[in-house]
Amino acid sequence: MSRLILIMCALFSASVFANTKVLFKTTLGNFTIQLDEAHAPITSANFLRYVNDGSYKGTIFHRVIPGFMAQGGGFDKNMQQQQSYAAIKNEASNGLKNKVASVAMARTNDPDSATRQFFINYADNDFLDYSSSKPGYAVFGQVIDGYDVVQKMANIPTKTSGFMKDVPATPIIVTDVTIQK
Template sequence: MKGAPVVAPPPTPEGFATTPTARPGIRPFPEAASVNVGIETSLGPITIALETERAPVTAGNFLRYVEEGRLDGTNFYRAVRMPGGPQPGGLLQGGTRGDPARVRPGIAHEPTSQTGLSHTHGALSMAMNEPGTATGDFFIMIENQAGFNADPAAADPAWRAGFAVFGYVVEGMNVVAAIHAAKRDPDAGEGVMKGEMLSQPVKIISARRLSAPSPLPAPSPQSP
């Protein structure tokens, strides 16, 4: 008689703490992000810095969802794994998932060609069907994914516009990586999303604006 199959335990943030994927997001302009938000998930915390100066419409929209509690109780539900390039690479998507009780009207599109931001490792970007439809769903890039940036030479209008980056993960990429590595349901999802839905979505318990860090003290004058 054969023994029961060995089932691998679900990934944990601790298991990703020292991997390259756990490094903080790559922020082209680290001094420009003026608002931090803490996302508490059932697997641990994620801290993001919002680019409120370079992407004011998109970052402001996300902050409004945070301050009105519209993200509390939602989930990370989709893990896209992209072949090629550094692995694991892809994106993790979460948010309101079109819930009519949570979503606000779509916002004007801020392409990366306008903001100067980029879909680098740890970047947050708005999910949308077409420019002007972004509401309360967002995704986090795992490894650099420049193909999501605006491309004026693209034949498809959607790719000419690209997606709108509005912030970067500054702490908790090990949590992002653990969620991204969780089991997916091969039969869930429709169209291009089939097979990309997590078997057990990871809850976003709360999303809160964080207090600004205290300024560093001025250096003491050196003795002659």
């Protein structure tokens, strides 16, 4: 039942909030993501759920690999994993590609396991795209302003923290996230 409600919300939000812009304020500066709700309605609705409930605020970019991607949304500055809603269906077959500055959902080996973590591509990561032989990673947006801030993340030295590698030694904290009107 909850999966049906999420799908219905996704379809509703696609018609009401087409091309929603989300401003991220971080300790390194600000950047704006524009969602593609027409091509990724379920993923966009899921992302907006975390934006609207304020749970991205106080999270960090916990995995940054220069030339590849910057991943965030799932851990606080103490590397404590944050609560998530139910996983969503993978929309990687939506035609959107993992290109420079695109935003996609992180997931486990299970294609339908994405919850709250997302990543921003530093390169054209075609190997992450959907194909008939692999499920891919669902792109749902694009950084349209402040990509230089995202690029600054790649300049922060990284460390290993517990089981996590590529953790910025100086935390990159999300201080606020708002929908732009």
